[in-house]
Amino acid sequence: RPVLEFDSLTVRYTPDQHPALRSVSMRVPRRGHLALVGPSGAGKTTVLSTLLRFVNPTAGRVLLDGIPYEQWTIPAVRSRIGYVEQDAPLVPGTVRDNITYTAAEASESDIWQALDTVALSDKVRSLPEGLDHEIAATTLSGGERQRIAVARALLARPEVLLLDEATAQLDARTESAITTAIRQLSEHGAVITIAHRLSTIIDADHIIVLDNGTIRAQGTHTELLNQD
Ligand code: ADP
Ligand code: ADP
Numbered sequence: 025r026p027v028l029e030f031d032s033l034t035v036r037y038t039p040d041q042h043p044a045l046r047s048v049s050m051r052v053p054r055r056g057h058l059a060l061v062g063p064s065g066a067g068k069t070t071v072l073s074t075l076l077r078f079v080n081p082t083a084g085r086v087l088l089d090g091i092p093y094e095q096w097t098i099p100a101v102r103s104r105i106g107y108v109e110q111d112a113p114l115v116p117g118t119v120r121d122n123i124t125y126t127a128a129e130a131s132e133s134d135i136w137q138a139l140d141t142v143a144l145s146d147k148v149r150s151l152p153e154g155l156d157h158e159i160a161a162t163t164l165s166g167g168e169r170q171r172i173a174v175a176r177a178l179l180a181r182p183e184v185l186l187l188d189e190a191t192a193q194l195d196a197r198t199e200s201a202i203t204t205a206i207r208q209l210s211e212h213g214a215v216i217t218i219a220h221r222l223s224t225i226i227d228a229d230h231i232i233v234l235d236n237g238t239i240r241a242q243g244t245h246t247e248l249l250n251q252d
Contacts, residue, residue, distance in 0.1 A: 025090050027184060027214050028052040028075065033084035035070050044070040046237040047084065052184070057210040059219040059228035066234040068218045072186045075216070077101055106182030110190050112173030114164070119148050122172050127179035138178040141208070142171035142201040166190070167198035174205045185209050187217045189224060203227065 030050045036043040045067045052058055060068045073079045074086060077098050086093040088101065106126075114122050123138060124130055130138075139145040147168070164172070170190060177185050189202065203223060209215050210229070219225045226245050233241040233248070241248055 026051040027054045027089065029085075029087040029090075030071075031085040031087065033074065033086060034082045035067075035074055035079055036082040037079070043082065043237050045074070048234075048237070048239055049084075050232060050239070050242075052214050052216065054183075054214060055210060055212070056229035057206055057215045057217065057227065059217050059225050059231045060234060061219055061225060061231060062234035062240070065236075067237045068234055069188070070237075071234075072107070072188065072216070072218065075101075075105055075184070075186060076107060104182060105184045105186060106177050106180055108170070108173045108177050108185065108187040110170075110188045111166075112169055112176075114169060114172065119144060119164075119172060123175040123179060126176055127181075130179045134179060138175040141178060141204055142175045143197045144168065144171055144175065165195070166192070167195040170194070171198055171201050174201055177209065178205055181209070181212060184214045184216065187215065189217055189220045191220050194221075199223075 029052070030048050032047045032049055033045055034043050034047055035045040048067070048071075060071060062068055070079065074081060077093065081093075088096055088104070093101065115125055117125075119139075120135065124135060136145060139148055177187075187202070187206065194202070199221065206215050206217065206224065206227070217224055217228070219228065219231075225231060228245070231242060231245060231248060232239055241251060243251070
């Protein structure tokens with residue numbers, strides 16, 4: 025059974041507006057990487073917002089483990105569905121605090137492995153105890169902040185990870201950290217990305233092309249290339 029299903033989902037933000045999603049149906053397998061692509065305004069963010077229950081369906085249903093969303097509490101949904109935002113907020117504290125606060129039981133070796141994967145271990149190791157404190161709050165670049173969010177997800181290992189790739193040009197370290205993390209996480213769970221990089225799209229197991237609130241095409245990269 026798929027971990028998530030959209031059953032003729034329609035989302036309308038305001039009554040006088042075109043729906044952001046119109047009767048979209050899709051099934052998300054328990055493992056694998058699903059990439060959402062499409063022009064600005066296509067409805068990609070609305071898919072993520074609906075999954076996180078920031079917005080409610082106007083019509084249709086979302087099912088988690090075959091059970092309609094309205095039967096899950098919001099905390100239950102959010103504990104199973106992780107989110108890496110474009111501009112991930114930091115909590116006050118150290119880099120370590122920032123990657124472990126959603127994974128209190130993470131082992132020391134898991135923490136270092138996650139830091140290594142996102143190329144932040146040097147940053148943490150090279151700092152004297154007290155100084156680590158300031159780095160998170162003040163001196164991190166956008167790429168480093170996103171890598172912190174990715175490390176958080178690696179430790180939390182959600183069943184479903186939603187990842188909104190930055191539209192801005194990412195530094196090479198951040199790009200490769202995201203690629204590796206998506207690969208690792210999609211072996212254990214479902215990863216849904218709003219993909220902006222060609223390498224992410226090519227790597228995905230399944231691509232859904234959204235346009236104007238509907239699914240315009242879907243399949244693997246090769247299948248889509250052969251369609252038209
Ligand atoms: P078929 O062509 O045999 O009907 P599918 O097109 O359903 O198979 O799936 C082909 C591959 O893509 C499978 O490995 C499947 O797990 C994967 N897949 C299908 N849909 C999705 C999705 N929404 N997200 C991620 N992977 C998917
Ligand atoms: P994408 O992520 O593909 O760029 P969105 O899901 O953000 O697309 O937007 C889909 C449509 O919904 C757009 O027409 C957008 O203007 C509209 N929309 C998105 N968020 C809101 C909102 N909070 N209130 C009203 N309309 C919104």
